[in-house]
Amino acid sequence: MSDLRIRAATPDDLDTVLAFWKTAAEGTSISDDRAGVERLVGRDPEALILAEQHGEQGAELVGTVIAGFDGWRCHLYRLAVHPQHRRQGVGSALLTAAEERFVRLGGRRGDAMVLTRNETAHHAWRAAGYTPEENWRRWVKPFGD
Template sequence: MIRAFARDDYDAVAEVWSAAGVEVVPRAELDLKLSRDPELFLVSLTDGEISGVILGTWDGRRGWIFRLGVHPAHRRRGIATALVRELEARFRALGCPRVNLLVLPHNESGLRFWQSLGYLPAPDVLCTRPL
C-alpha cells in the first residue's frame, strides 16, 4: 500500500532512510516541504510498517524526485518501482511535463535502477551553494 506521508511517520521514515543509506531530511526542512505539496511525499507500507519512502516536489515546471529509499529487509519486491510509478502519476495529475532527479556518480546500482525505469543521464552540470 502506498499513501501520502503523515507527520507521525517521521521517525519510521528517518529509520528507513538511515537503513537504506539515504541522508535523513531534518524535521524542520520537511515541515517547509509539506507546506507546498504534501501529496508528493509518499510512503510504502508492508505489513502495516513503513518499508519505503520517496520525496517528490513540483516547482510548477518540473517534477523532482529526492530521497528514494527502501529498507534493506524489503528490497527486491518492487517497492521502489511502485513508489516511483505512483509519484509519476501524481505529477501527471498536476500537469507536470517532465521529472528530474539526481544520482551521485558512484551510485552505479542507483543509476541502473533509474535507467531501467526510463530515466536517462543528461549532460547538465549541477551547481549548488549552501545558504
C-alpha cells in the same frame, strides 16, 4: 502474505521516515532533519510518498520517494527502499505513484537526483526508464551556516 500500500506521509510519520533514511538511503542531505521534512510536508502534503508493507505485524515502512513539483519541473528525491525489500517492486510502485502525481499536476518530465557513486541506484533508475543527462551539472550553494 503481506500487502504493499502507497500513501502520502503525514506529520506523524516524519520521525519514522528520518530513521528509515539512515538505514535505507544512500548519503545525506542538508534537509535531512525534522525541520526540513516538516517544511516539505507542510508546503506540499502529497510530496513525500511512502511504501508500507502491511501484514500480521502491522505496517512497516519499506520505501520512500519525494515527488516535488514546483509548477515547472518534476523533481524526484530520496527514492529509498529498505535493503531487505529491494528487487520486490517497491521502488517501481513508488515511482509509478510519483509519476501519476506529476501527470495529474500537469508535469511533463521527471528528473531525479542520483548520486554518481551509487551504482545500485543507477540500475534501478535505468530500469524505470530514466537516463542520465550528461550535459548538465548540478550547482549548489547552501544558505545559512
